[in-house]
Amino acid sequence: MDITKEIQKLKEEKNAIVVAHNYQNKDIQEIADFVGDSFYLSKICAQRQEKMIIFCGVYFMAETTKILSPHKKILLPEINAGCSLANMITADDVDRLKEEYPDYSIVCYINSPASVKAKSDVICTSSNAIKIVRNIPNNKIIFLPDRNLGLFVKRNVPEKDIVLWDGFCFTHSKIKKDDALKAKSDHPDALLLVHPECREEVIELADFVGSTKQIIDFVISSPAKEFIIGTEIGILHSLKNLNPEKRFYILSQRMICPEMKKTILTSVREALLHEKYEINVDENVLEGAQRALIKMLKIG
Known part of the structure; x- marks a missing residue:
């Protein structure tokens, strides 16, 4: 059987949907039920009736989907598909920042680990980062983890004191x-x-x-x-x-994310067939991250 037909058959048998980020390979986008940016896909998954989600993207995106759909089975076809930016900050780093800047609110870009989201005051996306920083009541902000996005926000919200974490996306920053x-x-x-x-x-x-x-x-x-x-x-x-x-x-032929390109059709088929790799988030982390995401929806 043709692999795309096999994937479709497995989706029906498993009551599953496949979602794919805009940066995925063309053939992955073509077999996906929904294509878009990470937060859009996470919201779509939360709204759908299917209980199994195959998320074609990178680890933090599947984590975010689990945070918004805690009772669904979230599968990441390539478990080692990570994000250079998300890997540049840890929950311990956030703890140290809180000690150093006790009066500052932490705005965390969605491209981050769940454990970092859970320790932040509010999440933002690249679409709403300026609005979130502008609307948060505190004039003292720590923005993490992307320095370039933070600089863009800082230029558009000059009235606020914004401390930047020195993280970056390899694909964009090069x-x-x-x-x-x-x-x-x-x-x-x-x-x-x-x-x-x-x-x-x-x-x-x-x-x-x-x-x-x-x-x-x-x-x-x-x-x-x-x-x-x-x-x-x-x-x-x-x-x-x-x-x-x-x-x-x-802009440049070098604008390729090797992590996004790890997912291939056989990865998706194997994820559906063997229900791998399931993404889980610690309950305490999940609750903290949900709180920060809900706050984003309220003020953004």
């Missing part, structure tokens, strides 16, 4: 000003759209800065016909499907 200038020179009629995890020197050259969903929405509504895309290359699949009449150029 792109420099010269890469952006070359892309703009090669495609002078194209708009440059970048993710806020990029370096500040790249963001300053952009025509638009936003999350994966915000980039997709911008392209759909824009009258422009050509775009340079400054985020992980996997997003091109959705952009091209939704905008067949427009042209897209990746």
